[in-house]
């Protein structure tokens with residue numbers, strides 16, 4: 282065995298990175314393994330809403346209470362990851378107004394502050410909204426960036442001594458006498474395998490948690506539930522916009538940086554990897570959203586994508602929107618006698634810190650460590666901070682990314698893609714979707730890191746292909762024109778299709 286730690290955490294989403302940080306701050310020697318980059322699972326494919334809990338108050342009061350408690354803590358400890366936009370719930374003349382009273386009672390019970398605002402007053406501040414508003418309330422929702430959050434958790438954990446291996450997949454478990462002794466890892470870039478020994482494993486594999494548990498002969502029934510989201514090229518509203526009705530499709534708009542994320546749907550799917558949105562799904566969403574924002578269909582869409590909710594389905598439990606958004610900690614020793622493994626499933630990104638606390642409380646207890654959780658007391662910081670710069674210094678103008686930020690994003694990386702850089706900086710996430718910043722970033726790394734032309738071309742090609750995947754389902758109107766421009770630059774001017782040629786290997 283080459284290496285041994287006390288705890289191995291599987292999964293580099295919000296939950297896994299939150300767990301790693303909690304373990305590290307309690308002085309527990311830990312390693313996190315993630316099969317891709319951080320936050321490339323559901324934590325990077327979600328709506329980006331830091332729930333106030335108001336969405337859940339009628340059907341799931343317990344989840345709502347957890348959300349508001351965590352919302353308050355996270356705004357305090359993670360300001361780099363959160364934009365405190367505030368939120369609003371609006372009911373229109375077509376909605377059932379008896380729901381409004383139930384909702385207000387629920388908010389009161391959960392401890393969520395609401396403030397009523399007249400339609401007239403709200404429309405002055407948020408002119409894109411429908412004039413058919415009958416009731417409107419402010420709530421303490423906010424926007425949260427899942428990529429920055431995962432990276433900030435890891436930065437904090439690293440400082441406290443934890444290790445992380447990305448692009449490393451757990452491919453098996455070493456079991457002895459019904460106890461976990463280690464995990465078999467495969468480096469996805471080199472194919473090399475290694476065994477890391479441990480006393481405990483925490484499975485934070487989200488929608489993949491069932492597949493991971495199966496490697497240890499355990500059964501967890503996850504029903505993968507796909508949600509489609511679309512991105513508009515501007516901020517439609519300044520606050521998070523929610524439809525005041527029982528949770529359904531297409532009823533939340535979240536402003537993020539220079540864009541708006543709108544969605545979502547809820548459909549059972551067969552695989553946690555089902556993350557492509559179709560044109561039909563996008564059109565259904567737009568029809569719903571037009572009830573809140575009448576000009577929605579005229580606005581420019583830049584991207585569509587999907588994420589898969591890790592909904593835990595105990596025997597006979599509900600599925601889809603009816604299923605609880607609460608989380609569950611599974612102690613495998615209680616079900617099959619397997620020692621040394623717990624899985625934490627379900628929940629929401631907003632409650633990741635609480636999920637981590639509950640999991641680490643159990644594991645620390647089993648390891649005989651009695652240090653309490655302190656993750657609510659210490660701040661976390663983005664590894665690539667957004668410092669002010671002069672207008673000429675931006676390499677990505679949509680998202681205001683500078684060369685300095687590009688340097689910081691790859692500081693300790695031997696290998697990287699522009700998608701890895703994007704997750705840390707928002708490069709290419711704005712209205713131009715990488716059209717102008719991809720070649721600039723590839724050129725910059727060619728110079729600053731001494732990349733060979735072939736390697737720089739690969740950065741460029743992979744990023745344009747990745748950005749293209751998300752825009753396929755929304756190619757009409759202004760976005761189709763923009764795609765022609767991107768095509769002209771990359772295929773016409775830069776000859777992208779022939780960039781692999783060997784004569785470029787210099």
Ligand SMILES: Cc1cc2nc3c(=O)[nH]c(=O)nc-3n(C[C@H](O)[C@H](O)[C@H](O)COP(=O)(O)OP(=O)(O)OC[C@H]3O[C@@H](n4cnc5c(N)ncnc54)[C@H](O)[C@@H]3O)c2cc1C
Pocket residue numbers: 291292293294295296297314315316317319320321322323324325326327328329330331332449450451452485486487488489493506507508509510545546587588589590591627628629630631632
């Ligand atoms: C469409 C949609 C919208 C949502 N909107 C919101 C919202 O606005 N607010 C909110 O609070 N919540 C929201 N959620 C829920 C939230 O996104 C998830 O609950 C949360 O991101 C789950 O985080 P996680 O860390 O548990 O899972 P993930 O982020 O999926 O992390 C699991 C990780 O495990 C890795 N992994 C899998 N198998 C292996 C292996 N064998 N070895 C190593 N690594 C492995 C995966 O690559 C993945 O990165 C939404 C979910 C969806 C689908």
